Amino acid sequence: MTALNVPGTPRLPAAVDPRPGDPEVTDEVVADHGLSPDEYTKVKAIMGRTPTWTELGVFSAMWSEHCGYKNSKRLLKTLPTQAPWVIKGPGENAGVIDVGDGYALAFKIESHNHPSAVEPYQGAATGVGGILRDIFTMGARPIAVLDSLRFGDLRSPRVRYLFGGVVKGVGDYGNCVGIPNIGGEVMFDAAYEGNPLVNAMCLGLMKHEDLITGVAEGVGNPLMAVGARTGRDGIHGATFASEELSEDADESSRPMVQVGDPFTEKLLLEASLELIASGHITGIQDMGAAGLTSSATEMAGRAGNGVEIDTALVPVREVGMTPYEILLSESQERMLVTAKAGHEDDVRAILEKWELEAEVVGRVTDDGMFRVKENGVTVAEIPNVPLTEACPTYEREGIEALEVAELRDRELPVRDTLPDPSLALLDLIRSPNIASKRWIFGQYDTTVRTATVRRPGGDAGAVRIRGTKRAVAATTDCNGRYVYLDPRNGARAAVAEAARNLVCVGALPTAITNNLNFGNPLKPHIYYQLREAVRGIGEACRAFETPVTGGNVSLFNETDGKAIHPTPVIGMVGVIDDVAHLTGHAFREAGDAILQLGDNTDEMGGSEYLYRFHGGLVAGHPPSVDLLAERSLQQAVLAMIHTGLVHSAHDCAEGGLAVALAESALGEGDDPLGVDVELPDALPAPALFFGEAQGRVVVSCAEADVDRLLEVAADHGVPARRIGSVAPASAGVRIRGAGTEIFCRTASLADGYFNALSSIMDAAPAAATARDHTA
Amino acid sequence: MSRYRIEIRVTPRKGILDPQGKAIHHALHSLGWAQVDDVRVGKAIHVELDADDAGAARDEAEAMCRKLLANPVTEDFEVYQVEEAGA
Amino acid sequence: MSRYRIEIRVTPRKGILDPQGKAIHHALHSLGWAQVDDVRVGKAIHVELDADDAGAARDEAEAMCRKLLANPVTEDFEVYQVEEAGA
Amino acid sequence: MKAAVVTFPGSNCDYDLYKAVQDVGAEARFLWHRDRGLDDADVVLLSGGFSYGDYLRAGAIARFSPIMDDVVAFAKAGGPVVGICNGFQILCEAGLLPGALIRNASLKFQSESVWMRVERTDTLFTRDYAAGQRLRIPMAHAEGNFRADPETLKRIEGENCVLFRYVDRHGGASPEGNPNGSMNHIAGIVNEAGNVMGMMPHPERAMEAVLGSTDGRGLFTSLMGALAAGSAA
Numbered sequence A: 001m002t003a004l005n006v007p008g009t010p011r012l013p014a015a016v017d018p019r020p021g022d023p024e025v026t027d028e029v030v031a032d033h034g035l036s037p038d039e040y041t042k043v044k045a046i047m048g049r050t051p052t053w054t055e056l057g058v059f060s061a062m063w064s065e066h067c068g069y070k071n072s073k074r075l076l077k078t079l080p081t082q083a084p085w086v087i088k089g090p091g092e093n094a095g096v097i098d099v100g101d102g103y104a105l106a107f108k109i110e111s112h113n114h115p116s117a118v119e120p121y122q123g124a125a126t127g128v129g130g131i132l133r134d135i136f137t138m139g140a141r142p143i144a145v146l147d148s149l150r151f152g153d154l155r156s157p158r159v160r161y162l163f164g165g166v167v168k169g170v171g172d173y174g175n176c177v178g179i180p181n182i183g184g185e186v187m188f189d190a191a192y193e194g195n196p197l198v199n200a201m202c203l204g205l206m207k208h209e210d211l212i213t214g215v216a217e218g219v220g221n222p223l224m225a226v227g228a229r230t231g232r233d234g235i236h237g238a239t240f241a242s243e244e245l246s247e248d249a250d251e252s253s254r255p256m257v258q259v260g261d262p263f264t265e266k267l268l269l270e271a272s273l274e275l276i277a278s279g280h281i282t283g284i285q286d287m288g289a290a291g292l293t294s295s296a297t298e299m300a301g302r303a304g305n306g307v308e309i310d311t312a313l314v315p316v317r318e319v320g321m322t323p324y325e326i327l328l329s330e331s332q333e334r335m336l337v338t339a340k341a342g343h344e345d346d347v348r349a350i351l352e353k354w355e356l357e358a359e360v361v362g363r364v365t366d367d368g369m370f371r372v373k374e375n376g377v378t379v380a381e382i383p384n385v386p387l388t389e390a391c392p393t394y395e396r397e398g399i400e401a402l403e404v405a406e407l408r409d410r411e412l413p414v415r416d417t418l419p420d421p422s423l424a425l426l427d428l429i430r431s432p433n434i435a436s437k438r439w440i441f442g443q444y445d446t447t448v449r450t451a452t453v454r455r456p457g458g459d460a461g462a463v464r465i466r467g468t469k470r471a472v473a474a475t476t477d478c479n480g481r482y483v484y485l486d487p488r489n490g491a492r493a494a495v496a497e498a499a500r501n502l503v504c505v506g507a508l509p510t511a512i513t514n515n516l517n518f519g520n521p522l523k524p525h526i527y528y529q530l531r532e533a534v535r536g537i538g539e540a541c542r543a544f545e546t547p548v549t550g551g552n553v554s555l556f557n558e559t560d561g562k563a564i565h566p567t568p569v570i571g572m573v574g575v576i577d578d579v580a581h582l583t584g585h586a587f588r589e590a591g592d593a594i595l596q597l598g599d600n601t602d603e604m605g606g607s608e609y610l611y612r613f614h615g616g617l618v619a620g621h622p623p624s625v626d627l628l629a630e631r632s633l634q635q636a637v638l639a640m641i642h643t644g645l646v647h648s649a650h651d652c653a654e655g656g657l658a659v660a661l662a663e664s665a666l667g668e669g670d671d672p673l674g675v676d677v678e679l680p681d682a683l684p685a686p687a688l689f690f691g692e693a694q695g696r697v698v699v700s701c702a703e704a705d706v707d708r709l710l711e712v713a714a715d716h717g718v719p720a721r722r723i724g725s726v727a728p729a730s731a732g733v734r735i736r737g738a739g740t741e742i743f744c745r746t747a748s749l750a751d752g753y754f755n756a757l758s759s760i761m762d763a764a765p766a767a768a769t770a771r772d773h774t775a
Numbered sequence B, C: 001m002s003r004y005r006i007e008i009r010v011t012p013r014k015g016i017l018d019p020q021g022k023a024i025h026h027a028l029h030s031l032g033w034a035q036v037d038d039v040r041v042g043k044a045i046h047v048e049l050d051a052d053d054a055g056a057a058r059d060e061a062e063a064m065c066r067k068l069l070a071n072p073v074t075e076d077f078e079v080y081q082v083e084e085a086g087a
Numbered sequence D: 001m002k003a004a005v006v007t008f009p010g011s012n013c014d015y016d017l018y019k020a021v022q023d024v025g026a027e028a029r030f031l032w033h034r035d036r037g038l039d040d041a042d043v044v045l046l047s048g049g050f051s052y053g054d055y056l057r058a059g060a061i062a063r064f065s066p067i068m069d070d071v072v073a074f075a076k077a078g079g080p081v082v083g084i085c086n087g088f089q090i091l092c093e094a095g096l097l098p099g100a101l102i103r104n105a106s107l108k109f110q111s112e113s114v115w116m117r118v119e120r121t122d123t124l125f126t127r128d129y130a131a132g133q134r135l136r137i138p139m140a141h142a143e144g145n146f147r148a149d150p151e152t153l154k155r156i157e158g159e160n161c162v163l164f165r166y167v168d169r170h171g172g173a174s175p176e177g178n179p180n181g182s183m184n185h186i187a188g189i190v191n192e193a194g195n196v197m198g199m200m201p202h203p204e205r206a207m208e209a210v211l212g213s214t215d216g217r218g219l220f221t222s223l224m225g226a227l228a229a230g231s232a233a
Ligand SMILES: Nc1ncnc2c1ncn2[C@@H]1O[C@H](COP(=O)(O)OP(=O)(O)O)[C@@H](O)[C@H]1O
Pocket: A146, A147, A148, A149, A181, A182, A183, A184, A185, A186, A433, A434, A437, A440, A441, A455, A456, A457, A458, A459, A460, A461, A476, A477, A501, A653, A654
């Protein structure tokens, strides 16, 4: 374990008298703030003295994992971030890429795991609020959100409570602001029982020239707090998010729950875009994690300036708030703006129009200090650059856990206990991990803004860019079981699946954002997972030319010492040149030919089949990922779609080929069809039907176009063959192979697929789901 | 056993933002009620149940609040009226 | 002028469907409270305002209800507590 | 035709509606809720969204916005007014349409494509539809459960004020076809004078095949046609 050197400290801060009434800074207090003795020594070196209570709070927040990326920064540096179409890479509020016709797309993913574990509704809602602000502070109008969720087993009432609350929270917030949800994912696995994951992604569109960033430029320019008032909510949320949860954690030790107000967010969104267009400001940033502290110091840092703030000027919701509280509050729906000197009233006028407040709380300085006053009396003075840049970063020891290696190399029990394959399909199709997620996205407005050309329910969502022929598509993906069993390969699979999902709707994969959800990195086996997963993401992104433009790290996802499955969620965006190429996963017509691209293999490790039929078993080698083959597959699918002859395209994911065929047959449920397929492969039935081999896509087309499409695949060196035909619904789903046969009635599959989640969630009004959040 | 009418009030915890109260406060001001200073909005829940006596009815109501009606993380509750219903 | 704390209850009119009350009723039953018979859910609105006396405070509150806080098509209201706030 | 779309704080379908009227050839403009005057509009449209967050009740606060006085006067003088989703809720709160919209029976926000049947084709808003035509239109709301007291409901039905009713995919008014619990499956109504209408589903989201349906166009082309005919006459 080594720490970076402190970059040159310009000069030491002035002495600051302790503020009357503030606690004394003792070793114990330092430890409570999550700083190690070494880190504290470094703080004292930077300060040239003992920090005050307020200063300690500031360091604690800025040097938390959440803001400082102590344990992940060095790994993240290895990721590819460049491409000709990347306009802003990591380091900004969001990444930005060029999407053609003068448009740029800002996008990012963010986690709100810990808050959601405590209060699912507000935790999820404020998670969406935060990611929206990251997007519109770039000057982009949010055009779509996606949500990537993980929960424990739905048989637990607590899990149903969390799941129900999170979905309602994601929905209520985005619906009210008026941003369509276009996709996401959810996985239920015992590993997430105490520690659900709630990751939200947002896409925003702007003209290139509208880009603005969070920079506190121009010495003397005023800093203005804009939007909602500051309360005591979420104080130390950033530090809290960087600790493990514990079942018996004292309620009072938790930060006060942040409550979201999507109505204020909507006003703030409109006001911010108007402000940016007005030319009255030079920079804007969300007061997110670590609130005013991080926004002020980061904005100053990017400009190489200092800032001075007087907390007495900050509009507050409650009386008697201390500078410490005001600096670290994570009250929602607030922004920090650097206005041009003399334009303060113009800024106020715009905010007033939207019934919001804007107050000058400080100014940009030239001395490189982050200085905080209370009614003119200095309560904190910290050199800004070391505060934002010198957070110690660590490279830790990473060793794979023995038990994982054993699980991976285990002989899998699948062959001797095969359930009847027809029953297996009927059962898998109603697994909450595979069944339709309509119960979720039915609570999300998916069509507001009249641009949604691919709603949730398919492989990826898409929104068109009005006035052009283009659309942008997005998806989130990660199978934590694969990553658990083999972090590097599992992470590659996550990137590959995301790219596959995009090409299936006709989009060219362009760039990714990622959310690294892991356990406690101080444990060598967790650090190993993190290191290897980042390596896998990097490899896949290089292979697919989809650079990483940003992301988020959420570590310490453990409850009582038990870590979640490592879950590096990939949020990938792609571009559709012409909406005429949009493709869906649903078969279109009986009589169409069904083609399969990619090979079936004998890989069952990490599959939903194993989990479902072998008592929650997560074992074996997860399906391997051949990056070159994946790349060719993606190109082949896109080329096929560009011929205009493809009627549907759907990748094989959880549940394997049989599930993919059934899903394409069921479509959106309005006009289900049947399937008649024969698979000649010499494989055991479970692997053939339900194995989750990567790199496979099911395509349908008119009978007459089969040869033409097979040729396109051959040109790309991708194995492809015709496996059967789309049948009428009355013929059911019939898949022959491995010396046996699956036959299910379409209606039975549809019932299982579309009603599984609602029958669990609506039938059992555990405390939880009935508890209502809006009076 | 008698029938009891119970009134319960569930309100956002002190210090917790109440966006609804804020919006109503704002609206009342624009409608001319400048003398209004604080508005908070919660739920008013009316329950009728059978219990041996008023004390037992109250105990049940409090249990319901703890288990279902109030969210302990964000809300306080109060069982403020227990009244025997006319037979 | 004194400061008054006012509690208002806005409830779904009798005869008007109360989906929320129905859902909570159902949930209470499935949690074992079979003895619960009727559940209705409305809003509890707490307002603080300045007025000359309790009567005037109540009049204002009722005017607010008529104008804004309750929808006469679906809701009834009741101003049920007017209390002088500690100075 | 000059169409004015009112923006309240929290409106979020105002732009969609603006685009929809533009799409059928109308001259569209926005009006800000705090401004006064309707700027010689031929038709006023109140869009979907969450005016004032839908706090208290959907539409309850917005109906007191300054511009609503002008909208009410315009409606009383026979001017055509359209309220969609939140706009419908605002019109009910303002008393321009009868009844109220309470929470969906499911207690959930529901976002789905619904079927509805055109009940009348002799109005400004529906003349381009065929009688009994089934429309596939997205809806997205949490409070669209139409309620009225028995006399009011009787009057609504008696005066033929129902414009659209939710139906199942076969066109029947079955329970499965009613997404939110509305009385008599009511999805949209018109006032007795025939110039003010409100509906919960979103016709402006069904204007182009690429969005999944063009069934919403008829509402806007009807208005265009009716107003063109009116001004020619
Ligand atoms: N949490 C969610 N929010 C919104 N949409 C979701 C969510 N979970 C799943 N979906 C929708 O359901 C589709 C199918 O989900 P999933 O089985 O995870 O797809 P895939 O395997 O193609 O990634 C997703 O593409 C998405 O559109």
